[in-house]
Amino acid sequence: MTVENHPLIVKSIAWQDETATQAFAQTLASRPSIGNAMIELSGDLGAGKTTFVRHLLKALGVQGRIKSPTYAVVEPYAVDVPGLGSTLNIWHFDFYRFNDPREWEEAGFRDIFASPGLKLVEWPEKAGKHLPKPDLLLAIEVQGNESRTVTLTAHTAAGKELLA
Template identity: 70%
Template sequence: MTVHLTAGRHPLIVKTLAWPDEAATEAFAQALAQRPAVGHALIELRGDLGAGKTTFTRHLLKSLGVAGRIKSPTYAVVETYTVAAPELHAQDNRELVISHFDFYRFNDPNEWEEAGFRDMFASPGLKLVEWPDKAGKHLPQPDLVIAIEMLADATRSVTLTAHTPTGAELIA
């Protein structure tokens, strides 16, 4: 289902999906990795503990060419990866920088500013953010919000909300 709403100057696009199993999560991540806009997007991942935010991120990173172990940045706050990128993803046609943030352990939104993340968010590349609400008003507007809810039967109900034209391109 797709619903067009309006917020500010850009229409919001909202889509709902169901991921009945991890294979569906992986398939969505692989499809998203093929979108040219993913190389310069800010994607917020929302959901309770255990909803599947990090699992989705691991599948997306692998689909984008990250090899080896993909760690959760819960304690480090950010993990950065650089991969050789196809022309469609890279700003300079050679590499894609991916930053995976996890603000779960933030006690105060001002920790974002104190940690010096402003420069990282201003630089080119893909930014994936878990627990964005913990950074408060410091985060730039996301292109796409992926909200994951675990249902009683372990199916994930997923709501995609595009806040920008880049986000709309990602879920088109």
């Protein structure tokens, strides 16, 4: 299977503990294509999706408390990124509470997903076919108390660069 003339890339990694999650987030934050990526996160409740997002946002320079958007559905952030020369807009979505994929359309998220910036999406399956194809999918599976197996799937050239 190819997307944008690039082969689909699938990797599996292990996060032995939260320190490993943080290290992966810091590495991802250093990739040039992170500033305009869409990353989907899948996994059961408690798998570590929000924990990963918090580490990624901190690595990108977000200051203060980073809230889970479970009730608000979306939490926006804007950070000045050294070397980028402008403000990076970031949106953290959590569609867990959606009962119907049409809620995504009714919420008016189409413009956000069409705009530049980083989009992080928890529970993407709840939005159904309304979401654009992600650059990168992180499927997180709990292996033990702190250990996680993460399957990384790059769907685009930007996703492939994120995994480089």
